[in-house]
Amino acid sequence: MEALLHNQTTAEQAEALENSRANPLRAHELHSSNYFQLLNSRRKLPVSLRRQEFLDVYHDSQIILVSGETGSGKTTQIPQFILFDEWASGKKVACTQPRRLATTSVATRTATELDVPLGEEVGYSVRFDKMTSETTRLKYMTDGLLLSEASSDRDFSSYSCVILDEAHERTLNTDLLMALLKMATSRRPSLKVVIMSATLNIDKIRGYFPGAATFEISGKVHPVQIHYLSQSTPRYCYCAIGVVKHIHKMMPEGDILLFLPTSGDIEMVCSILRHHHKDLTVIPLYSALSRARQQEIFKESIFRKCIVATNVAETSITIDGIVYVIDSGLEIRPVYNPRLRMSTVLTSPISKASAKQRAGRAGRTRPGICFRLYTEETHNTCFIPSAPPGILEGELASQILLLKVMGFDSVGTFDFVDPPHPEVYLRGLQDLHSMGYIDDKGTITPNGRVAARLSVHPKWLNAFLEGQKNGCLREMIDLAAIASTQHPIFSRPPPARFVADIAHQRFACPSSDHISQLNALHAYESAMKTENRLRINQWCFDAFLDRRALGEVVRIRDQLVTTLQTMLNNTKEICAPDDVEYDTQIRKTLARSFFYQCAIKNSGGNYYLYKTVHEGQPAGIHPESALCWGNKEWIVYSEFVSSGTPYLQTVTAVDPAWLIDLDFFQDENLPKTVTGDFKQPRVKTSLDKAREKTNKVEEDLISFEKLDLKDGE
C-alpha cells in the first residue's frame, strides 16, 4: 500500500484510503495510481462537492429531477453515488443515454474511475453489443434497449434505480420510458427514478411528475469563452475551414472539435483540411462510421487533433484535450411525414440547448473557447429553446406495437409527456394493420406479439414468414441484419467514389439492390473461409466493402438465427444463388412483405421517375442504386427519404402479379379522387393486366388438367 501511495500527500492518502474502504467494489484490494489521480480530479467536480446533499434528497424522494451545467459530473458521478447507496439492495442501477457512442464511452470512463474492468461491476449494453456479466451492478445502456427490456418487465424489477440521462433531448424512447417509469413507481415504491439533463425543461417534466424533488447543480469545471460572428454566412463549411486554420496557426495548443450538419459536409471538410494541413490529425465522426472508426477520436496523436463531427458528439462524451469547439449552428433532423410515409432530412438551425451542449464539449478538462459560426442575434432570436420532442417528429408504428404487447390496448389515451400528433398515431395503427400485427379492433395479433419482440424492426417478421414459404428465409435474415447495422456495407469514400462504384459492380444485381447487398455479404463470407486475416482486410479494401460493417452484420445475423431457430427448423430447402429461381423468390418475398412500400414508373416524370403507389408521391431513385435509370415498371423500396429531393433507396423490381391478391391492392383500397376515379389510373391498369395474365395462366392450367392425356401423347 505504501509503495502504491508513495506519490500522494498524507492528506490525500487518508482520503484515498477512506474512499477505498467505502468502495464496495474493491474494498479489500489495492488501487492503481491512476485510480488515485482520477479520484483527485473527480473530487473537484461540482457534483462531488454536493454528494451528501444529493443523497439526502435521493433518500427522501422516489423521483428526482437533476439539472446541472455540462461537465459538472452528472453522467459519471451520480450513477456511482447511487450504486454505492443501493449496494445493499442487491439490484442493478441503470443509466440510459440516447446514443451508443456516449453509452460505451461513459461506461468505459466510469469503470476506469472505479478501477474495475469494463463488463464486471460496471458495464454497458447497446443493441447487438454488450459488455456485462453476472457481477454488473451499474449498467449504462441506450434508452431503446431499456425500453425493449421493459416490454417483458413493466416493473423494471431487476433495477433499484433507473437514471434517464440527457432527458432534455426528449427522444421518443426517453419519453416512453418516462411514462412507463411513472406507472412503475406507483406499483413499486422501492423503485427510484432520476431524470438528468444539463438543460432540463424542468417545468414540463415537473408538471408530468408532480411529486418529484428537484436538485440543481451550479458551477462549471472550467470556463468556456464564447465568440460569435459579426455577420451571418451561408458558407458555413468554408467559414469553419478558415477558423480551423486560424486556430491551428495562431492559437495555443489544444484539440479542435468542429460540428457540421451532414456526413457529406464532414467528409468534404476533412479532405480539404487533410490536403492543406499535413501537421493536423483530422478525424471524421458520424453515426454511419463503424464503431472502430468512431473510437479513433479518443486515440492520442502527435499532432493537434481536429475532430469533425455531427451531433453524435454533442452530449455526454468527453474527449480529453478538446480546447476549441467550432459550432456551425446547424444539424439535420429527420422529420416523418405520415401522409407520404416519408422521412424528410433537412438541414436546420439547432436549439439553444444544443448550442449550450456543443460549447460544453470544451472546458471539460481545461478552459476552452467556442467559436459560433452565427451571430449572437441569430442565437437569441432564431434558435428555439430546445428541440421538439422526438414523439412529435418520428414514425410510431414499432412504439405502438411495443405498448400493445405490454398490455396498453388503448395507446391513444396513454399518459405521454407530450401526446403524439393524431395523424402520426393513426398512420402507425394503419401500418400495423396492413402488416397484420393488429386486427380490425386494434388488438395485437399473435404475429404482432412475435414481431414486437424481435431485435430488428417488427416489419421484418413478415419477410421472415414469407421467406420461409419461398425458401429464402436465410436471405431475409441477412437483409434484416444489413438493414439494422448503422453502417453501410458498401464503402464510398468521397475522393474515390467513382472507383468504388466500379468495384461494387461485381456484386450488382440489375433488378435488385437487396440482392446486390446479399451478393456482397456472401462474397465476404466465402472470402472469410479461404483468406487469412490480413488478406481479408486487403480483400475488403479492394472491393470497397466496409469490413467492420460486414462483421457487425454477421454478428447481428447470427443472433437473429438463434432467436429464429424454431422457424429455421421448419423451413423449406433454402434456395441457393445458382438456382434459376433464386432472384425471383427473393424479389417476390420482398414484394409480398413490403407491399406497402411500392412505387410505379411515373409516365410523365423526367427526374422523378417513380410515384409511390398509394400516396402518389413523385420520387427519384437514389443514384447509388443499380435501378436508378428507371427501366423497371414496379418496385418496392426500403426507405423513402428527402433531403430536398425525394429519393427511394434500396429498391427491388417486382411483378404486380405478386401483389394482386393482397387486400392493399384491391380496388376499394386504392386511392381515389373525390369523384371516385382512381388517383393513379396507371396503377389500376397495370394491376388489371396482371390479374388478366394470372387468370389466363390459371385457365390454361385448368384446361390442361382437364385433358385426359395418356402416356406418350
Ligand SMILES: Nc1ncnc2c1ncn2[C@@H]1O[C@H](COP(=O)(O)OP(=O)(O)OP(=O)(O)O)[C@@H](O)[C@H]1O
Ligand atoms: N473520458 C474522459 N476523459 C477525461 N476526463 C473525463 C472523461 N469523462 C469525464 N471526464 C471528466 O469528468 C467531468 C464530468 O463528466 P460528466 O460526463 O460526468 O459530466 P456531465 O455533467 O454529465 O456533462 P454533460 O451534461 O455534458 O454530459 C468532465 O468535465 C471531465 O472533466
